[in-house]
Amino acid sequence: MLLIEGGRVIDPKSRRDETGSLLLSDGKVKEFLPGDPPKGFAGEVIHAGGKWVVPGLIDMHVHLREPGYEWKEDIRSGTAAAAGGGFTSVACMANTKPVNDHPEITRHILEKARRDGAANVFPVAAVTLGLEGKEMVNFSELAEAGAVAFSDDGKPVASPLLMRRALEYARPFGFLILVHPEDHDLAEGGSAHEGWTAQKLGIPGIPAVAEEVAIARDILLARQTGGRLHLQHISTRMGVDLLRMAKRAGLNVTGETAPQYFTLTDAALEGYDTNAKMNPPLRDEDDRMAILEGIQDGTIDAVACDHAPHEEYVKRCEFVAAANGIIGLQSSLALTLALLAGGKVAPARVVDLLSAAPARILSLKGKGSLAPGADADVTVIDPDREWTFGPEEILSKSRNSPFLGWKFRGRAVATICGGSVRHSTLPGVSSHA
Amino acid sequence: MEWRRRHVLGLYDFRPEEIEFVVDTARSMEEVLTRDIKKVPALRGKTVVNLFFEASTRTRTSFEMAGKRLSADVVNFSSSTSSITKGETLLDTARNIEAMKPSVIVIRHAASGAPHFLSRHVSCSIVNAGDGANEHPTQGLLDLYTILKAKGSVAGRKIAIVGDILHSRVVRSDLHSLGKMGAKLWLCGPATLLPREMGRTGATLTCDIREAVKDADVVIMLRIQLERQKTAYFPSLREYSRMYGLNRSVFSLAKEDAVIMHPGPINRGIELSDDLADCGNSLVLRQVESGVAVRMAILYLLAGGSHAAH
Numbered sequence: 001m002l003l004i005e006g007g008r009v010i011d012p013k014s015r016r017d018e019t020g021s022l023l024l025s026d027g028k029v030k031e032f033l034p035g036d037p038p039k040g041f042a043g044e045v046i047h048a049g050g051k052w053v054v055p056g057l058i059d060m061h062v063h064l065r066e067p068g069y070e071w072k073e074d075i076r077s078g079t080a081a082a083a084g085g086g087f088t089s090v091a092c093m094a095n096t097k098p099v100n101d102h103p104e105i106t107r108h109i110l111e112k113a114r115r116d117g118a119a120n121v122f123p124v125a126a127v128t129l130g131l132e133g134k135e136m137v138n139f140s141e142l143a144e145a146g147a148v149a150f151s152d153d154g155k156p157v158a159s160p161l162l163m164r165r166a167l168e169y170a171r172p173f174g175f176l177i178l179v180h181p182e183d184h185d186l187a188e189g190g191s192a193h194e195g196w197t198a199q200k201l202g203i204p205g206i207p208a209v210a211e212e213v214a215i216a217r218d219i220l221l222a223r224q225t226g227g228r229l230h231l232q233h234i235s236t237r238m239g240v241d242l243l244r245m246a247k248r249a250g251l252n253v254t255g256e257t258a259p260q261y262f263t264l265t266d267a268a269l270e271g272y273d274t275n276a277k278m279n280p281p282l283r284d285e286d287d288r289m290a291i292l293e294g295i296q297d298g299t300i301d302a303v304a305c306d307h308a309p310h311e312e313y314v315k316r317c318e319f320v321a322a323a324n325g326i327i328g329l330q331s332s333l334a335l336t337l338a339l340l341a342g343g344k345v346a347p348a349r350v351v352d353l354l355s356a357a358p359a360r361i362l363s364l365k366g367k368g369s370l371a372p373g374a375d376a377d378v379t380v381i382d383p384d385r386e387w388t389f390g391p392e393e394i395l396s397k398s399r400n401s402p403f404l405g406w407k408f409r410g411r412a413v414a415t416i417c418g419g420s421v422r423h424s425t426l427p428g429v430s431s432h433a
Numbered sequence: 434m435e436w437r438r439r440h441v442l443g444l445y446d447f448r449p450e451e452i453e454f455v456v457d458t459a460r461s462m463e464e465v466l467t468r469d470i471k472k473v474p475a476l477r478g479k480t481v482v483n484l485f486f487e488a489s490t491r492t493r494t495s496f497e498m499a500g501k502r503l504s505a506d507v508v509n510f511s512s513s514t515s516s517i518t519k520g521e522t523l524l525d526t527a528r529n530i531e532a533m534k535p536s537v538i539v540i541r542h543a544a545s546g547a548p549h550f551l552s553r554h555v556s557c558s559i560v561n562a563g564d565g566a567n568e569h570p571t572q573g574l575l576d577l578y579t580i581l582k583a584k585g586s587v588a589g590r591k592i593a594i595v596g597d598i599l600h601s602r603v604v605r606s607d608l609h610s611l612g613k614m615g616a617k618l619w620l621c622g623p624a625t626l627l628p629r630e631m632g633r634t635g636a637t638l639t640c641d642i643r644e645a646v647k648d649a650d651v652v653i654m655l656r657i658q659l660e661r662q663k664t665a666y667f668p669s670l671r672e673y674s675r676m677y678g679l680n681r682s683v684f685s686l687a688k689e690d691a692v693i694m695h696p697g698p699i700n701r702g703i704e705l706s707d708d709l710a711d712c713g714n715s716l717v718l719r720q721v722e723s724g725v726a727v728r729m730a731i732l733y734l735l736a737g738g739s740h741a742a743h
Contacts, residue, residue, distance in 0.1 A: 194628075199628050199630040200445070202545035202546075202564070202565050202567030203545050203546070203567075318547045318550055320545065321544060
């Protein structure tokens with residue numbers, strides 16, 4: 001039994017935003033007790049006065065690098081970073097080595113996660129064998145093994161025909177396909193957003209249209225097939241517009257963005273900073289504004305950080321040679337909380353973006369909610385805590401972040417997974433596995 | 434003016450007075466080149482390493498000549514294998530060379546920003562001899578120097594640069610060297626090789642070579658990389674030459690005393706007609722001459738003299 005008392009409980013799925021206490025028992029949410037905390041409670045207590053108590057955060061787009069790239073990250077370190085950043089669940093992409101295109105790999109990831117994980121791990125399997133874009137994986141076997149969705153993230157399915165078939169085949173089973181929208185031909189050879197900064201620095205560009213063409217294509221294929229489509233890390237204005245249009249047309253399409261795309265622009269590349277290199281690339285200010293608008297009007301459903309750990313030396317090199325991607329699990333919440341400033345979004349919307357929406361999109365049972373009977377995954381957030389994202393904070397094996405040294409306001413002070421505390425900076429609260 | 438730079442990575446952050454200072458220094462260097470004994474002891478005991486990861490004969494030779502005229506020991510290190518795919522190699526190579534205590538590393542590399550990257554990791558001076566599509570600062574300076582010698586001034590003059598603007602590091606340095614001295618710059622090329630963002634530099638963009646060349650004081654033709662055609666930036670070399678090559682008929686639109694420049698090597702008959710390349714208005718060989726003087730100036734400012742930074 002664990003009582004989280006006196007906090008502001010924000011649970012958009014139950015339409016709750018009020019002060020009270022939350023009682024957890026046997027790995028589940030037992031009940032919400034409004035008003036003053038109950039007196040004489042015998043079990044463990046977390047005092048959450050002045051804090052937010054929200055359903056455990058879910059990042060639906062991370063790379064845990066295990067199996068195959070354990071020097072960058074593994075399930076233990078990746079989930080530790082997740083818990084440190086307030087995330088109780090992560091969905092990990094399939095570009096491991098071997099690729100997660102076989103039930104054995106899916107089961108292996110889940111087993112490791114059960115043993116080493118500080119957070120729940122939901123594997124996303126590949127759409128095509130070996131991410132090669134040639135043959136479909138065995139969807140049903142993988143789903144039975146525990147894959148929650150399918151994605152060729154990083155190496156998007158180039159063939160429109162194969163994409164059509166995948167969406168069409170998956171439809172009757174309700175399988176969700178996540179796409180990294182990028183037209184390989186249009187993007188080829190590029191290392192940065194095709195715009196003024198790339199021109200100035202002489203870096204080959206990745207045009208916005210490389211993302212937009214792919215988004216348009218896959219939305220049209222979803223329309224044709226009725227398949228379930230989710231757009232990953234949307235970074236462009238027209239990308240947001242296309243998703244908005246698809247939703248208005250009643251299509252079963254959702255989308256996510258990452259904090260870097262509403263926080264930074266390609267100006268961060270000045271000086272050839274390889275920690276600002278990622279794919280999709282940081283875009284321009286107009287795109288950034290469009291991402292914010294998409295979050296505000298609900299076009300963009302979820303925020304996911306695309307946590308992509310890399311060892312130092314693949315970033316310590318010439319810009320065009322550097323690896324793509326940044327770590328994000330420990331900065332994602334703070335960067336999303338920054339949207340509260342100026343009333344751009346409400347607290348409940350932040351919780352929706354980072355918990356309820358990903359649970360809904362991935363159909364994660366018992367997640368993303370604090371209703372009685374839901375899993376006892378809870379994040380306690382101090383929205384006013386000021387802190388600096390220094391290297392000593394990093395729980396990931398890698399340090400590739402453009403946000404190192406940034407001063408943040410707001411952080412997760414306790415991460416509770418299945419009723420046990422996995423990370424806490426609250427005095428007197430210790431974490432245990 | 435006091436020279437405070439340790440590296441010459443690009444002209445993007447050069448102030449106009451710094452550019453003038455280099456030009457003035459190059460003038461005194463050129464005087465050395467007119468002497469019977471074309472050598473001064475300014476860099477005696479200093480070592481200059483030419484670290485070239487891309488094939489280049491004239492730039493490397495020019496730097497080598499410049500170093501030797503100043504009595505520096507010049508070592509050439511060429512690697513045809515691009516290190517783009519193995520980033521650590523570049524840093525390792527540079528650190529190995531640095532361990533041999535050179536004063537200056539002159540680097541040419543296919544990756545934009547490679548010299549900037551090295552400058553953060555080594556203690557000697559770095560001179561950018563061309564990095565990807567970013568900059569070629571000594572080319573920008575020698576182009577300015579050549580025009581100043583021929584025309585006396587650049588301020589207010591119409592200078593057209595024609596060709597593959599997208600991939601050209603020469604353009605990105607000329608925009609600074611000529612632009613900061615007040616030239617009216619026109620950039621011209623096929624639309625696929627003329628990024629619209631370049632308009633933000635203040636240059637005028639056009640896809641019509643006649644418009645670019647009309648009343649120009651200087652026409653700088655860029656080398657078209659023959660392999661670009663394979664990636665379909667334009668239909669064929671024949672079409673390119675017809676639309677964007679400089680010939681007598683187009684050049685007649687320029688000012689009477691207009692001059693032609695080209696960073697070399699020239700694809701004769703493609704971007705520049707054979708007769709124009711060798712005509713009296715062509716400054717191509719003067720550019721090569723200026724190159725040695727300008728590079729002497731840069732090496733001297735970085736590694737020798739009372740203004741040297743270290």
